[in-house]
Amino acid sequence: MTMIFEPDFGTPASEKLDQVSLEIDGRTVTVAADTSIMRAALQAGIDIPKLCSTDRLKAFGSCRLCVIQIDGRNGTPSSCTTPVSEGMNVITHSEKLDRIRKGVMELYLSDHPLECATGDECELHGVAKKIGITTSRYASVDTHLDLEKDESNPYFTFDSTECIVCNRCVRACDEVQGTFALTIENRGFQARVSSSGTSFIESECVSCGACVQACPTGALTEKTLLTIGAPTSSVITTCAYCGVGCSFKAEMRGDELVRMVPLKAGGANEGHSCVKGRFAYGYATHSDRITQPMIRNAITDPWKEVSWSEAISFAAAGLKKIQVESGINAIGGITSSRCTNEEVFVVQKMVRAAFGNNNVDTCARVCHSPTGYGLGQTFGTSAGTQDFESVEHSDVIMLIGANPTSAHPVFASRMKQALRKGAQLIVIDPRVIALVRTPGVVAAHHLQLMPGTNVAVINALAHVIATNGLIDRDFVDARCDAQSFKEWEAFISLPENSPETLEASSRVPAAQIRAAAHLFAQAKNGSIYYGLGVTEHSQGSTMVMGIANLAMATGNIGRKGVGVNPLRGQNNVQGSCDMGSFPHELSGYRHISNPRTRKIFNDAWGIQLQSEPGMRIPNMFDAAIAGQYRGLYVQGEDIAQSDPNTSHVHTALRAMDMVIVQDLFLNETSKFAHVFLPGTSFLEKDGTFTNAERRINRVRPVMKSKIGKSEFEVTCDLATAMGYPMSYENGAAIMDEIALTTPTFAGVSFAKLDELGSIQWPCDETNPTGTPTMHVEKFVRGEGQFMRTAYVPTDEKATRKFPLLLTTGRVLSQYNVGAQTRRTANNIWHKEDILDVHESDAELRGIKDGSWVKLSSRVGETIMKAHITDEVPAGVVYTTFHFPESGANIITTEFSDWATNCPEYKVTAVELAPSIMGPGDMVETHIMGDPQLDSIVRMANQIAANIPAADAPEIKVAHHIVQFWTPAMIERLHNDVNKTDLSPTVLKAIEILLVRN
C-alpha cells in the first residue's frame, strides 16, 4: 500500500469562466481568469517554492519564496498574490529569484530547529532542500528556539519553536473553520501564533484540526504522529459520526492508524473536519471492544464467551422457538444508521426473508422519520434537495431546530462562510444557539419560540407570505399541484394562522415573524436547513410539510442555493432509510403494499413478502409488554439509552425472551440481551454510507476486522441459521443487489464509486453520475403537493406540577449516547450531561450554578448538574443525552409524531428541585395497564387531529392507518378500544376500515 497524495495548487481555484493564456517559463498556459500565477504554473507542472500558501486558503503573500519576474513589470512579486493576465510572460526561475529564495530560506533557517521532530513532514526543510540550502550564515543571537511547547490539547501539540509565522493556522481557523480562535500576538520579530494568550485548551479552539492540517511545519502536529511515527500508507474512507459524511485519508503506519486527514477531494467536506472525525477515533481500538460472541439464558446470568457458530445457533434457536410459540410476527429487527448501506440492506433482508415478516425498523425512526414522511408527501422523495455546496449560493438561510456548530460542525463552517460573504440568517430555535451570534456571524432574526410550537411559527411565516403578496406565483403555477395550492392558500390565509394569533402559543413577537417572512420571501435564493428540533415533535411530520410548503410557495426549489435540507444526525440515517429498513417500505421508499415492488424482491430473493406493514420500534415495545413480541435483533443502536421513556423501554426489553445485540461495546441495551454479537468499527467495514446530501461515500477497510469477519457475514450466518441461506462475497456484491432491486440506485456500483469518488442518488440511466440538486425540472412526484398544516398543540404541556419544558440536544465533543466519544479524550471538553437553566427559574427554586438538581417528569426522574445561562429562555430547560449515568431519557415521554411515531424528545414538561446527591441508581417507574392499547388510542386520535377537517378526514385517517399500522394493531383498534376514547373521525375511519376488510 502507498500514500495517497493530494496536490496543493497553492491558491484556490478561480470561479471565473473566461480563460486567459500566458507564458510561464516559455510554456503556454491557459487557465481561468483571476487564477494566481502560482496555481497556473503548478497546473502546468512548474513547481514554484512556497510555504505560506495552500489551496484551501486565500493567498497571503508572506513567505516570499514564490517570487517571480514578469516581463515589463518592475520587481519580483509573489506568484500567489499576482493574478494571471492575457499575454503575460512569467519567469519562475532565474539567478535573481534563486538568490532571493535562498536568502529568504536562510532567514527561516536562522530561527528554526535544524532537525524537526516530525522529520520529513516539515515542509520548510523540504523546500530548503529543493532550493539548495541547508544552513544559515547568520549568528542568530535572538531566536524563538527556547519557547515551551503547548501540550494542553489532547490531540495535538503546538511547538512554537518550529513555527514560521506563515499564518496558515490562523487563516484556516478564520477562513475554513470560522472560529477565529487563533491570532498572531505581538509584531515584528516577536510575532507568534497564539490562541489568544492562553493555552489551546483554555482558548476558543474547537479542536477541528484545520490548523494542524494547514501547518506546513511541525509547529502544530498530531500527537499520534510523534508517538507512532510517519505514516507509510493511506486509505480513503468516510467518517462514522454525523450525517455530514466527511471523507478522510486514514493514514497508517503498518497496522496502526496514525491520523485521519480530511480529504480535499471529499465532496461533503472538501478538506475540512471536526474534532470527532479528525481525532476521536480511538474508540475503534479501545480495550472495551467486545470481539468474542457471548450468550446467556437469562439476563440475570453472567455472560459466557462462545464460538461464533454457537452464538448464532443459540440465537436462531431462540428466535425460531418464539415463532413456533407466538407466531411468525413475534420477532423482528432494528437496523442501524451507524452501519453501512450494505449491512443495513442485509439486516432488513434477513428480517423480511429469514424472519418472514416486516418487523424491521431503523433507529432513524427516532430522529428523521418525519422527514421521510413529510418530504415524501410534498415532493415525492424522502431526502434533502441539495448538496452542501449549495449553501454557499444562498442569500437567506433559514435554520430551524438545528445547532450545526455542535452537531454538524463541518457543514456549519460552510454555512458560516456563506454568512460571512453576506448571506442573512434566520434562526428558529428555543435556544440561543451559537449561530445566533458568534464571531463573524449575527443572525438577522432569531425567532425564539417555545418548544413544541414549530408549526405555529411556520404557519405564521407562510401566512405573512400568502397575505402580503409574497408568493412566487410563477413557480407555483408552473411546478405545483394547483388544487392543493388553492386549498393551502385559503387555509394559511385564515386569521387563525396569523402571527398575531399564534404569538400567544409560540411567544414569538408577530412583528419579528413578519420581518423574517419578508426577508425570506424576498431572497433571490432562500434555503431551509433543519434538524431534530423539527422532527422530534408530536407534529414533526406536519412541520416538515410546513417547511416544504414554504419552500414551494417562495419558489425556492430546484436550483443551487435553495431547497429543503434535513441535517441528518447519524452518518448513515439517509442510507439506512434508503435501504428499506422501515416496516412499511422496501428500499427506495416503495410501499410494501405495492405488488410490483414486492415482485422484484420476491423474484430476487425467492420468497413471498408480507404485503402489510410490520411494527415500528415503539410498536415493538408496546407489543412486547403485551406479550405479542418476544424476540429482537438490534444492531448498533442502544435503545435502552437513546429511546424515550426509559422505564417503558426497559420493561419491554425485560419482557422479551431473545434479545440479540450486535455492537462494539456492552451497552445499556445489552444489559437486557441474551446474545451479544460483536460488531465492527467503521475502520474495519467495507461498504458505503449515504450522507445528508444523498452522497454515497465509500467506507474502506483501514484495518483487519477485530472480530475476524465482516458484520454482514454475521447477519447472513444468522439468516442462514434461521433457515434462509444468505451469503455475499463482499460489500460490492451487496451493492450490486441493491442496484438491481432499487431504481434510485440502479447506476451505483463500487467500481463507479471508486472512479467518481462519490455519487449523489438518484443515479440511474438519466443521471449516470448522480444528482446534486433534486426536483430541477419537476418534482419527483410530478407536481409539488401543498399540504394543509393545522397547528395542533402537543398534549405535553407545562402544568402546575411540571411547569418547565425540557428540550434536548448535542454538544460538539460528544456524540449521541456517547458510546464512541466517551471512550476518547473528548471527555476533556464535556464529561457529563449538564442541565441548562435560566437564571429566573433557578433563582425561584434555589438552584445554584454547578449544583445538583433533581429533574422529574410524569414518567421518571434523574439527577444532573445545573448550569445557569441565558441561552435558554425562562420556562425552558435543556440538556444533552450523552451519558448513561444521567439518563436524560428517563424523563422523556411516550408521546410521538402523529404520522411516524418519531418520539417527542424535544418537549417534556418537567420540574426541578435542588438535590444534595449526585446521580445514583436509576429509579424506574412501574409500567401499569395496557400501554399498547393506550398507544393505539393516542395515535389514532392524534392522526385524526392532524388531518385537515375540510374534506372527508375519516378516509385519510383510515388510509394512513392502513399504510403504517400492523394488521394486529388495526385489529385491536376494532376490537379492544373503548370507543368513547376515540374521536368521531376515528370512529368513522374504523367503519371504513371494517368495510375494507
Place this chain on the structure above:
Amino acid sequence: MRVFVPGDSAATSIGADEVAQAIALHDPSLEIVRNGSRGALWLETLVEVETPTGRIGYGPVTPDDVESLFDADFLKAGAHPLLLGKIDAIEWLASQDRITFARVGIVDPSSLIDYEAHGGLVGLRKALLLTREEIIDEVTESGLRGRGGAGFPVGLKWRTVSQTINAEKYICCNADEGDSGTFADRMLIEGDPFTLIEGMVIAAIAVGATKGIVYLRSEYPHAISALQRAINVARANSVLGSQILGTSYEFDIQIRIGAGSYVCGEETAMLESIEGKRGVVRAKPPVPAIEGLFGLPTVINNVLTLSTVPMILAEGAKTYKAFGVGRSLGTQVFQLAGNVARGGIVEKAFGVTLNELVHTYGAGTLSGRPLRAVQIGGPLGSYFSTAQLETSMDYESLLTAGGMLGHGGIVIFDESVDLAEQAKFAMEFCAFESCGKCTPCRIGSTRGAETIDLIIRGVKVDENKKLLLDLCEVMTDGSLCAMGALTPLPVKSAMINFPEDFTGAPK
C-alpha cells in the same frame, strides 16, 4: 488688537503657551490668536502683532522676555533685541514657494471666517461647478503626485476610484506621519486644518465618496484636537455634512487615531488599523482604489497631497505645474530637522538643491561642528554625504542618487555621527516596527541589526558585510511592502557613502 502666539505643538514644546499666558496676564484685554507656526521653528516662540503696516514679528520669545516686550511697546512694533520686522519680509520665508503651506501660521486655525478671508473654500466652490471628470482632469493636469512618499499620480488614483460603481466609497487621509525628521502634516493640521478638510471634500466629490477618515497618530494629540475642532466648525457651516455648501453632495469626516505603529503609515496596514485590526500589510492586488477600507473603493492620500488640491482647483493646474522640474511638478514641503541651526518648513519648487536647503535655509548644524551626513526621506531614506550636496531635490534625481524623497524630511547630522550605528538603528527600527507578516522584514531586520553589530564589534567584518549586502538584496526585492524593501536604503547608503565607519575598528 491681535497678538499672534503660535499654538503649534513645536512652539508650545519650547514655551509658547507660557509666553501667551504671560502676555495675557500682562494685558487681559488683548486678543491673543493661537495661530499655527510659520515654520521658522528656529524663531519660536515667534510672537506677531498686527499693525497697520502688516504683521511684525518678535522671536524667539521666552516667557522671561514678555515683560521687556511690553516695556518696548511691542504692540506698536517698538524696538527690541528680538524684533524681526515685517514677517513677510524675512528672507527665510519670503524666498519660499508657499502654496500648500500658504496659510499656515497666518490664519487662526479654528476660524472658518479667517480661512475664507485668506482664500479658503475658493477651490471647493469651483469644484462644485465642475463635473467629476473635470475635477479629476484638473488634478491630473497639475501633475500632482502623492506626497506621502510613493509619488503616485493623484489624478490616476482618483480616476480609478471614480470609475468603480459602488454606492459607498471612502476618502482616507493618511496622517500617520511617522518618519523621523518630518512634521509638515502635523503643522498643516494644527495650523490650517480647513485646507485638509477642503481637499478631502473635493476628492470626495470627484470620486463619489461620502465618508472620509483621517488616520492620525496618537503621538500628535494637539493635531487631533485641532482637526476635531475644525471638523466641528466645518459641519456647523455645511462644509461637511449632508448638503455641502447648499448642494446635494454629502460627505463627512471621522478621525481615527493610531496606537503606536510606524507600519500603519503603509496604506494597506493603515486600512487594517482603521478597521480596528492588527496593522498588518495586505498583499496587492487588489489595490485600495478598488478594494480598500472595509472592502470598498478608497482614495488614500497623504495630508500634504490633499491639502494641495484646493489651491490647484482655485488657481488652476497650470499655475501649479509652473513650479518644479521634469516629472516632479509643483512644490515640496521640505522639513529641516535634526542637528540644524535653522530648522523648520521650507516649501520650495522641486529642483532646489540639497545644499540650498541645508546651508542657505538650514544655516548648517546647530552644534556648529562640521556637517557630516544628511538623511533624506525618513528612517527608510538614504544617508547622503557632503559630496552629494548638489543633488537636485526631486523624485527622479534622488532616485538616481540612490535615495528617495519620501515625505521630504531632511535630518542633518554633524561630524559626531557614527554611520554604522545609524545603519544598525535602521535595522533595529525596522525590527521594532515591522508588522511581522513577511519573512524578509520580520526576521531580516533582526538579523540585519545583529549582523551590523558584529561588524561594529569587528567580528568577521568582511564576511558579515557580504552577508549584510545579501540580506539587503533579499529585503529590497523580497519584502511585501516598502518598510522592509526600503530599510536597506539607509543601511546600504551608509556603507557606500561612509565606508570608513564599517571597518570594525574600535572608535
Place this chain on the structure above:
Amino acid sequence: MKFTPWSQDVALALLATLREEKGPVLMALQLMQKEFGYVDPACVGLIAHFFNKSRADVHGVLTFYHDLRTTPPLEHQISICVAEACQAVGVRTLAKEAKARFGDMVNDSFCFGNCALGPTAMVDGKLIGRATVGKIESAFQ
C-alpha cells in the same frame, strides 16, 4: 494624570458609545486605556463579547500596538523620542540619563513631529522640545 479605577460597568458604558462604529476593536481598546490608564486583561473578553469578535481577535490587536499596555501606569509617563532627528542632537545620551534617573517610567518612542527642536520628550502628555533631564522633571504634573 488621573484615571478611573478599573470597573466593568464603566467599561461597558463606554463600549456602548462605540456600538455604531465600524471596526471598533482598536477604538475600544484605546478608550479603555484612556479611561483606566491601561487595558485591563478583563477587557479582552468584554470587548470580544460586546462586538462579537473572538478573544483571539482582540488579543491580537492588543498585542500589536505599542501604545496599549495591560498594566496600570506608573506615576509619570515619560516617552522620549529616540529616532534619527533626535539622535542627531544627542538623544542617545539623554535617554540613558533619563532612564537612570526615572527608571521604568521612561519609554522609547519614535517621533513626535518636533524634529527641528529635539531632543523631544512627552511627559504626562506634554510635549517638551530641546529636552533635558531637568526639563523633564519640571514638567511632571
